Amino acid sequence: MNSFFEFFRFEGFDPLIEVASSYAADIDGLIWLVLLVVGFWFLVAEGVFFWFILKFRAQPGRRADYIDGKNKKHKRWITVPHLLVLGFDVLIIVVSFNVWYKIKMDLPENPDCHVRVIGQQWAWTFQHAGADCELDTADDIFTVDELHVENNKVYHFELQATDVLHSFSVPVWRIKQDAIPGRSITGWFQPTEIGEFDVQCAEICGFGHSVMAAQVMVEDAETHAAWVAENTPVTEVAEAAVEGSAAAPAPAGMEDR
Amino acid sequence: MVEPAVDLTHGHAHDDHAHHGPQGWLKYLWSTDHKVIAMQYMFTGMFMALVGGFMAYVFRMQLAFPDISVPGWGGVVSMGEYNSLVTNHGTIMIFWVAMPVLLAAFGNYLIPLMVGADDMVFPKINRLSFQVFFVSTIVILASLFVEGGGFAGAWTAYPPLSADATYNLTPLGSTLWVIGVGLEFVAFLLGGINFITTLMNSRAPGMRAFDVPLVVWMIVVASILFMLSVGPLLAGAIMLVFDQTIGTGFYNPATGGDPILWQHLFWFFGHPEVYVVLLPAMGVVIEIITTFARKKVFGYRIVIFTVVATGVLSFFVWAHHQFIAGIDPRMANIFTITTLLISVPIAELCFVYIATLYGGSIRLTTPMLWALAFVAEFLIGGVTGIFLGAAGADIYFHDTYFVLAHFHYTFFPIAIIGTYAAFTYWFPKMFGKMMDDRLGKWHFWLTIIPFNMIFIPLFVLGMGGQHRRISNYSSFSELAGDGFQSVRIFATISLLIMLAAQLIFFYNCWKSWRSGPKAPKNPWKANSLEWTTESPPPHGNWRPDRMPVVYRGPYEYSVPDREEDYWPQNEPDGAPLQVVDPDAGEQGR
Numbered sequence: 141m142n143s144f145f146e147f148f149r150f151e152g153f154d155p156l157i158e159v160a161s162s163y164a165a166d167i168d169g170l171i172w173l174v175l176l177v178v179g180f181w182f183l184v185a186e187g188v189f190f191w192f193i194l195k196f197r198a199q200p201g202r203r204a205d206y207i208d209g210k211n212k213k214h215k216r217w218i219t220v221p222h223l224l225v226l227g228f229d230v231l232i233i234v235v236s237f238n239v240w241y242k243i244k245m246d247l248p249e250n251p252d253c254h255v256r257v258i259g260q261q262w263a264w265t266f267q268h269a270g271a272d273c274e275l276d277t278a279d280d281i282f283t284v285d286e287l288h289v290e291n292n293k294v295y296h297f298e299l300q301a302t303d304v305l306h307s308f309s310v311p312v313w314r315i316k317q318d319a320i321p322g323r324s325i326t327g328w329f330q331p332t333e334i335g336e337f338d339v340q341c342a343e344i345c346g347f348g349h350s351v352m353a354a355q356v357m358v359e360d361a362e363t364h365a366a367w368v369a370e371n372t373p374v375t376e377v378a379e380a381a382v383e384g385s386a387a388a389p390a391p392a393g394m395e396d397r
Numbered sequence: 398m399v400e401p402a403v404d405l406t407h408g409h410a411h412d413d414h415a416h417h418g419p420q421g422w423l424k425y426l427w428s429t430d431h432k433v434i435a436m437q438y439m440f441t442g443m444f445m446a447l448v449g450g451f452m453a454y455v456f457r458m459q460l461a462f463p464d465i466s467v468p469g470w471g472g473v474v475s476m477g478e479y480n481s482l483v484t485n486h487g488t489i490m491i492f493w494v495a496m497p498v499l500l501a502a503f504g505n506y507l508i509p510l511m512v513g514a515d516d517m518v519f520p521k522i523n524r525l526s527f528q529v530f531f532v533s534t535i536v537i538l539a540s541l542f543v544e545g546g547g548f549a550g551a552w553t554a555y556p557p558l559s560a561d562a563t564y565n566l567t568p569l570g571s572t573l574w575v576i577g578v579g580l581e582f583v584a585f586l587l588g589g590i591n592f593i594t595t596l597m598n599s600r601a602p603g604m605r606a607f608d609v610p611l612v613v614w615m616i617v618v619a620s621i622l623f624m625l626s627v628g629p630l631l632a633g634a635i636m637l638v639f640d641q642t643i644g645t646g647f648y649n650p651a652t653g654g655d656p657i658l659w660q661h662l663f664w665f666f667g668h669p670e671v672y673v674v675l676l677p678a679m680g681v682v683i684e685i686i687t688t689f690a691r692k693k694v695f696g697y698r699i700v701i702f703t704v705v706a707t708g709v710l711s712f713f714v715w716a717h718h719q720f721i722a723g724i725d726p727r728m729a730n731i732f733t734i735t736t737l738l739i740s741v742p743i744a745e746l747c748f749v750y751i752a753t754l755y756g757g758s759i760r761l762t763t764p765m766l767w768a769l770a771f772v773a774e775f776l777i778g779g780v781t782g783i784f785l786g787a788a789g790a791d792i793y794f795h796d797t798y799f800v801l802a803h804f805h806y807t808f809f810p811i812a813i814i815g816t817y818a819a820f821t822y823w824f825p826k827m828f829g830k831m832m833d834d835r836l837g838k839w840h841f842w843l844t845i846i847p848f849n850m851i852f853i854p855l856f857v858l859g860m861g862g863q864h865r866r867i868s869n870y871s872s873f874s875e876l877a878g879d880g881f882q883s884v885r886i887f888a889t890i891s892l893l894i895m896l897a898a899q900l901i902f903f904y905n906c907w908k909s910w911r912s913g914p915k916a917p918k919n920p921w922k923a924n925s926l927e928w929t930t931e932s933p934p935p936h937g938n939w940r941p942d943r944m945p946v947v948y949r950g951p952y953e954y955s956v957p958d959r960e961e962d963y964w965p966q967n968e969p970d971g972a973p974l975q976v977v978d979p980d981a982g983e984q985g986r
Contacts, residue, residue, distance in 0.1 A: 157862050170789045178780035192754040204955035205756030209696030218748050225744045229737040232787050236733055239789030244726040304558040311862030314793045318722045322650025325723055338875045342796040342864045344551045346564055347477045353872035
């Protein structure tokens with residue numbers, strides 16, 4: 141599927157930003173497909189539209205035609221394009237289903253690691269699983285506004301909110317999911333590029349929404365291991381955060397409401 | 398109900414007529430004349446458009462030039478003020494501009510005139526409708542000035558942010574916001590009753606269902622959509638006020654409530670609402686296109702059935718606003734299907750509009766330019782919606798400027814282009830004067846070009862990952878660069894040009910109203926009934942002994958073998974060159 145989408149990515153022209161997760165290219169491919177389909181229709185419709193306006197300008201002595209659109213021959217000009225639109229819709233729906241299924245419904249089994257993301261007014265708390273890759277153990281590492289992940293590892297995340305709605309968005313990963321107080325939403329990602337990227341809150345969450353920014357640090361295996369080792373001792377900040385997240389309900393499966 | 402002819406839509410006092418009821422300026426306040434009520438809606442809506450436009454100016458200035466003192470605002474726009482400005486800009490432009498002007502003002506003005514009635518069926522309910530609307534206007538304006546400032550939780554008002562003052566920090570503003578919006582809904586429910594009943598019961602003798610101009614059909618279908626969809630949201634709004642004021646927990650998960658419930662109630666109304674304002678604009682546009690292309694509509698019945706199909710489908714697409722809101726991911730598939738399917742009837746309408754131009758004799762007057770611009774610009778709004786309707790792509794685009802640019806490319810053609818089209822087209826009828834065409838064209842180009850220069854850059858910003866409702870992007874390293882900032886500045890400068898160009902419109906209105914040439918009964922040589930009475934129409938619309946009788950549909954332009962290229966609906970057959978008309982035998986039910 142990916143190679144098919146690569147076809148739509150023109151060299152040197154890509155208004156979309158960097159691709160840094162395993163499924164970002166799928167979303168971009170879908171976007172390019174839609175662009176191609178609707179771009180075609182858009183150009184055809186606007187072209188015919190402006191052509192008609194130029195061609196049928198009022199001229200002295202010429203009278204407009206009397207066409208009521210009831211004639212089958214005339215109607216074809218509406219029904220055929222309309223069936224074509226329907227056909228293209230089906231194509232987009234099928235591709236969109238595949239992308240959506242892969243990202244939001246098909247949770248990879250046996251992830252390499254877990255992380256818990258907690259939104260609150262107006263900061264992100266990240267609970268890293270630590271060396272054992274299990275959440276809620278003694279070696280969990282808590283950080284604020286800084287998520288550390290290892291490149292090419294498959295992560296499951298549990299998304300929670302303590303007060304109002306937030307939305308966990310990492311544009312380069314093409315990931316976005318609202319966080320809802322009272323729920324824990326599970327999803328996954330697999331970073332594929334090393335670097336520092338923006339985490340946005342994409343749902344308005346009150347006064348400080350504009351400054352609710354965080355960073356994700358995607359590190360290679362050695363750097364990440366070093367970071368884990370350095371931060372494993374539980375700090376005071378982390379203790380406070382453990383108390384905070386204890387009130388949150390147990391994680392639910394992705395399909396659970 | 399029919400009173401002596403009194404020129405109520407006009408500024409002049411005609412006190413030589415003896416009539417009962419309030420005198421002087423009070424007659425405007427308490428009038429039950431549908432034309433006066435239409436003007437009240439129109440001018441209230443236009444005033445609110447100035448308020449909403451001013452808000453856009455302030456927050457666009459903040460985005461382009463962060464943390465400067467904005468001229469006219471009196472200081473730097475704080476984060477809280479920014480949130481409040483974008484919230485109320487959206488609320489006002491949809492509920493206090495698009496709906497009152499397109500639906501209420503033109504619905505009120507056109508429906509009785511176009512179906513040949515002397516007034517609405519329930520004139521006093523009509524008056525009550527405007528009065529409730531006026532109160533709602535005062536409430537929403539007051540909410541901006543109370544302690545803590547206006548509501549700042551986005552026009553969608555998602556709880557828990559909107560439900561709890563400890564989160565939104567606007568205890569009074571948020572409650573007044575909900576009450577204002579709720580009252581506005583009540584006003585439009587009252588108005589909608591009138592629209593539907595008047596179409597059903599007050600048509601002129603001879604006017605069958607398929608002789609009614611499409612704009613009337615579309616306004617009535619829009620009213621039905623509104624009335625069917627608004628109930629759940631009114632219930633939701635009452636629960637929200639209870640959550641805010643008496644501490645119930647309908648949307649509070651800690652007490653067993655659910656914040657997502659509001660999103661369903663809101664969007665179950667919110668998506669049909671798009672079609673509630675779209676349909677009147679599309680109706681206005683087809684009236685103008687047929688008149689200035691001298692063409693019959695390409696498939697009158699196709700349009701009506703398509704509009705009804707769109708209306709029905711619009712009730713099954715709401716959750717496409719919630720793809721990533723935490724709903725069951727399987728639901729996204731269902732709503733992707735329905736959302737993309739709705740592109741079929743909308744595309745069909747666009748095809749019909751384009752096909753209507755074929756073989757026409759097109760005159761590019763100011764109203765025609767606006768109508769054609771509606772089609773050209775709305776197409777952009779339509780096709781960009783496909784990106785967002787496909788759930789997979791929406792993961793990236795949700796809550797970015799791509800969404801924002803998309804719905805401005807639908808709402809701007811609807812609420813601004815559609816309104817200007819209607820206003821310039823019916824201005825001679827409403828005010829009895831012709832507008833200045835040259836000024837009108839200047840205004841047109843200086844609005845349309847900057848409009849595209851505002852929102853095409855915002856598509857680019859959205860593709861670059863810029864998310865919405867952020868007052869200052871300096872916290873986000875990927876969005877803080879000079880490239881992004883120069884695009885924002887470009888959009889803001891375009892907005893300033895567009896706002897300045899509106900002065901041409903107001904000057905043109907004032908000048909034409911004062912000293913424009915007097916408008917004849919039928920300046921555009923159009924067919925529908927409103928053009929058969931005086932400009933402006935008297936109270937009661939026609940003289941009681943000259944109420945129109947209808948012989949044919951409204952789009953008989955350029956009928957072969959007739960000398961004139963139009964054929965008014967009320968002109969009896971038996972004109973010098975008789976044409977066999979299939980409708981003629983069935984007049985007078």
